[in-house]
Amino acid sequence: MTKVAIIQARMSSARLPGKVLKEVNEKPLLLHQLERVARSKHVEKIVVATSTNPADDEIEKFAKKGNISLFRGSEGDVLSRFEGAAQENGATTIIRLTADCPLSDPEVIDHVITKYLEQPNACKFATNAIPRSYPAGLEVECFSREALEIASLEAKEDYDREHVTPFFYRNPNRFFPLSVVSTINYSRERWTLDEQSDFYLIKKIMEALSQIKVDFKMADVLNILDANPGWRKLNSAVQETPRLVKEIIFKGADSG
Numbered sequence: 001m002t003k004v005a006i007i008q009a010r011m012s013s014a015r016l017p018g019k020v021l022k023e024v025n026e027k028p029l030l031l032h033q034l035e036r037v038a039r040s041k042h043v044e045k046i047v048v049a050t051s052t053n054p055a056d057d058e059i060e061k062f063a064k065k066g067n068i069s070l071f072r073g074s075e076g077d078v079l080s081r082f083e084g085a086a087q088e089n090g091a092t093t094i095i096r097l098t099a100d101c102p103l104s105d106p107e108v109i110d111h112v113i114t115k116y117l118e119q120p121n122a123c124k125f126a127t128n129a130i131p132r133s134y135p136a137g138l139e140v141e142c143f144s145r146e147a148l149e150i151a152s153l154e155a156k157e158d159y160d161r162e163h164v165t166p167f168f169y170r171n172p173n174r175f176f177p178l179s180v181v182s183t184i185n186y187s188r189e190r191w192t193l194d195e196q197s198d199f200y201l202i203k204k205i206m207e208a209l210s211q212i213k214v215d216f217k218m219a220d221v222l223n224i225l226d227a228n229p230g231w232r233k234l235n236s237a238v239q240e241t242p243r244l245v246k247e248i249i250f251k252g253a254d255s256g
Contacts, residue, residue, distance in 0.1 A: 002093070003043055003113065004043070004046070005045070006086065006095070008081070009056075010056055011055045012055045012056070016195055019199065020059070020193075024102075024206045028062060029202070030099050033103075042113040043113075047085050048070050049072075049085040050071075051072060052074070052075065056075075071088055073085070076161070076162060077161045077162070078162055079164050080152055082096070082148060082152075086145055093142065094143055095140065096142070096164060100192050100193040101191075104138065106217075107218070108140060112141075116143075119176075119178055122176045123175075124146065124168070124177075126177070127142070127178070130243075130247065130250070133181045133184075135189030135191045136187075136240065137189075138191065140180075141164075143175075151165075166244065178252030178253075179250040179251075186222070190235055190236075191205070201235045208224055208228075
């Protein structure tokens with residue numbers, strides 16, 4: 001079994017173009033994320049999956065400079081991009097991450113992977129994104145290569161192909177999705193990067209915690225936000241993009 005983390009990244013964000021290469025502490029946010037994901041005990045390889053849009057040539061340059069594995073595929077059909085990245089890198093288990101989550105936590109990643117691996121083989125997909133219980137920005141989705149190939153072949157809706165995993169949610173009797181739910185509800189926390197105000201918050205968090213410890217975790221972020229309650233107001237007005245998947249707890253292979 002080869003567990004490959006695939007981080008989808010692009011430069012052409014409508015709300016904050018070039019966000020994934022914006023810098024904090026003289027380092028691109030995507031590099032911060034890669035270093036954090038590399039601390040996972042389960043992930044065996046990390047691949048950045050970007051598009052063939054010329055705007056994403058900058059991501060290719062970044063990857064070549066840092067000797068980072070890169071795959072380029074369709075801009076709109078992200079599902080096919082993931083399948084291509086998985087095939088090229090021999091992935092049997094895929095960990096889906098997005099580059100607008102520079103605070104990705106290796107412990108959260110490993111927790112989701114562990115829960116997935118503990119399930120019977122009927123469970124092809126695990127997520128901590130539905131229902132929302134972790135901070136926005138710590139999403140992790142884990143699924144089998146078999147599930148990815150089925151979705152890539154059968155999914156027809158543009159939404160399914162753009163967002164990669166909704167096809168699994170839509171077909172629970174085939175993929176037996178598992179919801180990984182935090183014991184404490186942190187769903188009001190917003191640590192994802194969509195707008196400039198999100199960047200201001202993430203920058204403050206990274207600059208402050210990097211002075212204390214390099215490998216800070218979710219608990220450290222929560223502690224520093226509690227110590228600086230005004231920081232949460234920086235991006236409190238940002239509206240999350242509506243999700244078409246309803247908030248439901250999926251029970252994995254024990255469902256039904």
